[in-house]
Amino acid sequence: MPVKAVGFDFFGTLVEAEADVNECISSMCSHLDDCGFSFDDDDFLESYRATVRGYRIIRNEDLREVNNRVWLCDTLNKMGFDVEASDPAIGSAVERYFGVWRLSMYPEVPEALERISRGYGTGLVSNFTDSGFLHRSLRRFGLDGFFDSVVVSDTVGWRKPHPSIFEHFLNSLRVEAEEAVYIGDDPEADVRGAREAGITAVLIRRQGDDGKNPDGDALPDYVVNSLLELEELLA
Secondary structure, three states, rough: OOOOOOEOEEEOOEEEEEOOOHHHHHHHHHHHHHOOOOOHHHHHHHHHHHHEEEHHHHHHHEEEEEHHHHHHHHHHOOOOOOOOOOOHHHHHHHHHHOOOOOEOOOOOOHHHHHHHHOOOOOEEEEEOOHHHHHHHHHHHHOOOOOEEEEEEEHHOOOOOHHHHHHHHHHHHHHHOOHHHEEOOHHHHHHHHHHOOOOOOOEEEEEOOOOOOOOHOOOOOOOEOOOOOHHHHOOO
16 A cells, blocks of 8 residues: 655654753743742742652553643642643743753754655654644744644643554544554654554664664664655655
């Protein structure tokens, strides 16, 4: 059956991300203070870390995803505030958290996406807790126009390798699993997830990347070192 659609991971596949967690939290706390939330930073940090640990257990064991606005809302409410995740101050504080992230795009990405998007339906499938930041990042790098579909775990409610997030990708492009190829850098989330959904899985290993080693069911169908090699595979 001919390939009709190609799915891409985001972080580690299209862009590289660097972040200092303490810097992120400090930026978020400073903004919350400007919004009228008065608290001791150490108390907030203790409550926030406990909240994050709880959600990470849910993410890792059940593959359920919850966005960062809920994380922050839960943290503040445990400290005695009465706030909802829809509060604009919560949304803007999360923006400040991710605003100090440093992203860089891999150099071949625009050329590869332009070529691939000419002949195939294209989708982005990402594990991430704030889809707003991801969409802003796509626009920042001028990549948003290359994708027919963007599926983010915080919107779907499931994380890769859960099959539901891949089913959203397939349904959004109206293709069968046998008609799709998916590429990512994580053997577990990307390769295992795609293969268990019946999608051809491609692992990208960039120069100098000693990353995670696939084994067993996480073995990819193909391995490439560049997205331009993916184009050759598809051809």
